[in-house]
Amino acid sequence: MLRRGLLRAGQMIALSTLLGGTASAQDSILADRETIRQLAQQIRQLQEKVAALEAKQGSAPSTTADTSSVPASGDASASASQLASFQEAHEVRGIRWRGFGEVNYKVLNQRQPELATFGFVPGSAGNFYTGDFDLFLTSKISEKASVLAEVIIGEGDAQRFDIELARALLKYDYNDHLRLSIGRYHTAIGYYNTAFHSGKWLQTTVDRPLVMEFAADGGLLPTQALGLSVTGQIPSGKLGLNYIAEYGSSDTVRPDLDDGTVVDENNGNHVNLGLFLHPESVPGLQIGGSYYHDRISDFLKGPSVRLAQTVINGHLVYAAHSFEILNEAFLIRNAYEQGGPISNMPAFYSQFSRRFGKVRPFFRYQYVNTNIKSSYHSDVLLRHGPSFGARYDFNESIAFKTQLDHTIRKGKPDLDGLQMQVSFAF
Amino acid sequence: MFLAGLSLACALNCVAAPAHTVAVAVSPRNSVSNVTLGDLRRIFSGEKRTWQDGTRIKLFSRAPGTTERTALLKLLGKSEMEYKQFWTAKVFQGDAETEPIVLPSNGMQREALTAYPGAIILVESADVKPGMRVLKVDGKLPDNETYPLHR
Numbered sequence: 001m002l003r004r005g006l007l008r009a010g011q012m013i014a015l016s017t018l019l020g021g022t023a024s025a026q027d028s029i030l031a032d033r034e035t036i037r038q039l040a041q042q043i044r045q046l047q048e049k050v051a052a053l054e055a056k057q058g059s060a061p062s063t064t065a066d067t068s069s070v071p072a073s074g075d076a077s078a079s080a081s082q083l084a085s086f087q088e089a090h091e092v093r094g095i096r097w098r099g100f101g102e103v104n105y106k107v108l109n110q111r112q113p114e115l116a117t118f119g120f121v122p123g124s125a126g127n128f129y130t131g132d133f134d135l136f137l138t139s140k141i142s143e144k145a146s147v148l149a150e151v152i153i154g155e156g157d158a159q160r161f162d163i164e165l166a167r168a169l170l171k172y173d174y175n176d177h178l179r180l181s182i183g184r185y186h187t188a189i190g191y192y193n194t195a196f197h198s199g200k201w202l203q204t205t206v207d208r209p210l211v212m213e214f215a216a217d218g219g220l221l222p223t224q225a226l227g228l229s230v231t232g233q234i235p236s237g238k239l240g241l242n243y244i245a246e247y248g249s250s251d252t253v254r255p256d257l258d259d260g261t262v263v264d265e266n267n268g269n270h271v272n273l274g275l276f277l278h279p280e281s282v283p284g285l286q287i288g289g290s291y292y293h294d295r296i297s298d299f300l301k302g303p304s305v306r307l308a309q310t311v312i313n314g315h316l317v318y319a320a321h322s323f324e325i326l327n328e329a330f331l332i333r334n335a336y337e338q339g340g341p342i343s344n345m346p347a348f349y350s351q352f353s354r355r356f357g358k359v360r361p362f363f364r365y366q367y368v369n370t371n372i373k374s375s376y377h378s379d380v381l382l383r384h385g386p387s388f389g390a391r392y393d394f395n396e397s398i399a400f401k402t403q404l405d406h407t408i409r410k411g412k413p414d415l416d417g418l419q420m421q422v423s424f425a426f
Numbered sequence: 427m428f429l430a431g432l433s434l435a436c437a438l439n440c441v442a443a444p445a446h447t448v449a450v451a452v453s454p455r456n457s458v459s460n461v462t463l464g465d466l467r468r469i470f471s472g473e474k475r476t477w478q479d480g481t482r483i484k485l486f487s488r489a490p491g492t493t494e495r496t497a498l499l500k501l502l503g504k505s506e507m508e509y510k511q512f513w514t515a516k517v518f519q520g521d522a523e524t525e526p527i528v529l530p531s532n533g534m535q536r537e538a539l540t541a542y543p544g545a546i547i548l549v550e551s552a553d554v555k556p557g558m559r560v561l562k563v564d565g566k567l568p569d570n571e572t573y574p575l576h577r
Contacts, residue, residue: 096524098517136518143482148520171520175476181520194519202515233473238464240473278473280464283503320503355508396510425514 100134100199102423117217177232190313201423206403209349225250240278270294284320322355343374360391382410446577447568448497451558453539460562481544485526494548
């Protein structure tokens with residue numbers, strides 16, 4: 001009876017300690033951590049006392065004890081200690097932090113040097129670079145409010161590093177149908193940008209498809225913005241319909257792929273509306289689309305020359321039962337408001353992969369076709385080609401990827417490349 | 427009165443279930459009595475985060491290798507590694523504050539239901555205890571032959 005009582009008390013204490021760190025407000029987190037240590041110690045002492053009493057009485061453990069569902073106190077205290085260590089390692093005054101990192105090696109057969117991003121040296125026979133080192137922080141302010149921030153230390157030319165605030169959001173989850181965020185975010189144009197963000201470890205391939213590459217690294221879309229985002233579920237039964245609406249300023253600055261000259265699109269305020277389905281009948285399937293509209297400037301033609309930029313996306317994604325199938329298509333439309341040429345620039349990528357144990361081979365085909373007469377993206381022109389490779393997961397936190405690319409470029413020699421990457425989450 | 431209440435609780439919870447069926451249990455304070463398999467997937471994949479009355483759903487999980495964990499992975503169509511990576515991504519996407527808390531015993535799961543009105547757990551049917559309010563899944567309790575949640 002004594003043993004059962006102690007076990008139950010230990011169980012309650014251990015549970016309280018396990019849950020305390022996640023449920024309490026910020027102010028109590030440090031106190032909780034200390035409490036966890038103390039309570040774990042108390043459980044050990046109780047366990048020792050029970051063992052001593054049993055030895056003294058020479059009795060077998062009570063057969064009435066509910067041993068099927070009650071843990072050994074040692075397990076509970078060990079678990080509490082493990083959680084305390086984890087919390088201690090990942091929390092600083094109520095801030096939870098995680099990180100992502102990568103080390104890359106890249107070789108291109110480029111005879112005509114192109115853009116160097118992430119520290120890759122254009123025209124080189126091949127070199128190492130670290131890419132992005134990503135620190136991710138969250139903090140719970142109240143039951144429904146929280147803060148999320150993502151700080152990236154990115155490698156530039158000659159191993160110089162700069163710091164970028166990729167995301168900084170104050171979030172408020174009213175319910176499943178209304179989740180508000182305000183701050184700097186990754187725009188929800190399509191699927192890729194909000195599924196993988198900046199964490200290379202999260203994605204199967206070494207790099208992002210060119211159309212979805214971050215604008216600062218040569219991508220075509222306004223991938224980051226500052227403003228308000230609202231998302232949630234729409235009551236739709238088994239259809240699983242969700243919406244997202246964004247209003248903000250995406251000050252896109254994009255380097256020219258050929259010479260690295262930075263071009264500022266001088267965006268206005270954008271509106272982005274998206275709908276996507278998660279049908280209950282096919283778990284893992286997402287079908288959706290988005291409509292993005294903004295006004296950008298063409299200062300080369302005059303101080304007040306403006307273009308209406310529209311980006312339409314459709315996507316079909318399946319990620320379950322070891323498969324990952326990503327398909328996204330885009331139409332980027334730039335039209336001068338005062339009349340003039342209209343550029344319709346299509347792009348798509350399809351990616352297929354399947355996990356076999358720790359190995360996930362993948363294949364991707366991407367296509368981008370921009371207009372030479374367009375004020376923006378005229379450096380890209382027609383580019384398309386396959387990539388294939390494999391990802392090997394050493395464990396749930398470290399992955400090695402290798403990828404071969406073949407890119408056909410209009411007016412330039414084809415480009416072949418080999419990329420290798422070790423990426424990790426911590 | 428007390429005995430009648432106990433009998434009712436037992437009728438609801440102490441079901442004679444086939445071996446290795448996994449029950450879905452919530453806090454006795456939760457008014458929900460039935461979930462669909464689709465709801466369950468949404469809940470355990472962090473898509474559905476609140477109950478109908480607005481209470482936040484609190485996810486708990488058993489450790490890898492347990493019957494409950496095996497059933498959870500089967501429900502989500504993921505391997506153990508994919509499950510862990512899925513939750514890392516979920517947190518990074520800002521769609522979850524943390525991965526579900528792993529509890530080392532069913533006794534602690536029971537206490538979690540006591541402590542959190544919005545808690546939901548998976549528990550092997552044979553280990554269901556008073557204090558665990560078992561939900562029907564697609565209208566079926568674990569003793570039903572066509573109950574969908576198995577190891």
